[in-house]
Amino acid sequence: MTGATDRETAPIGMPRQQRNGSHWAAWHVPSGNGCRECGAVYDRGRWLWNATPHHDAQLVCHACKRIIEHAHGAELELQGCAYLRAHRAAIMDLLCLQARIEAYYHPSGRPLQIDEDANGLRVTVCGATLLRRLGEALLNAHLGRFSIEYREGDELVRACWTRASDSP
Known part of the structure; x- marks a missing residue:
């Protein structure tokens, strides 16, 4: 995801110093991957519903990861x-x-x-x-x-x- 600014990939309102946590890593994945838990697809810096994954690789989005780990943000x-x-x-x-x-x-x-x-x-x-x-x-x-x-x-x-x- 070259050329993307922090504004495009960062959750609104999250200070820069908080973007290095384990749940933040989920924002740095290639576009077209889907979450195996909820079905959301990562596309150009955003998780979206009703999108079609372009890759077979499935991962867990940061929201599902937080839910699984009971680690609210x-x-x-x-x-x-x-x-x-x-x-x-x-x-x-x-x-x-x-x-x-x-x-x-x-x-x-x-x-x-x-x-x-x-x-x-x-x-x-x-x-x-x-x-x-x-x-x-x-x-x-x-x-x-x-x-x-x-x-x-x-x-x-x-x-x-x-x-x-x-x-x-």
């Missing part, structure tokens, strides 16, 4: 508050809808798990693009505050959404 915390508890069903529906839309268009943008505890919800996803999409959807539908944290030397991108219960 990003996590979103929805911090516990009265608003979250009161609107839990609508928020869960919104998160699931946005995850399905992202996975439909981008095989690498898949959710991994949603955990609930006394402090709120924790959503783990394959990468930063879906994380940002979920945060923006929450802001558009439920207002509140959303922040993303990229820690240097850490492959995991963290985000937090919260809303005061007395907000409009």
Whole structure:
């Protein structure tokens, strides 16, 4: 894949220093290879659905690798508050809808798990693009505050959404 820029091959929002992890290696494969787990095909820097593999060699895409290894690339915390508890069903529906839309268009943008505890919800996803999409959807539908944290030397991108219960 000569001549490709970082922008063409890098997941949106991933800082340069985080592009050297084991899951990042899946982005540097020849075009035309397919994932034996999900059927996505790598073509010119992107994993695509409904494409035909040009090579017999099958590999595992980085999203499937993360799923198999339970190694999420990003996590979103929805911090516990009265608003979250009161609107839990609508928020869960919104998160699931946005995850399905992202996975439909981008095989690498898949959710991994949603955990609930006394402090709120924790959503783990394959990468930063879906994380940002979920945060923006929450802001558009439920207002509140959303922040993303990229820690240097850490492959995991963290985000937090919260809303005061007395907000409009």
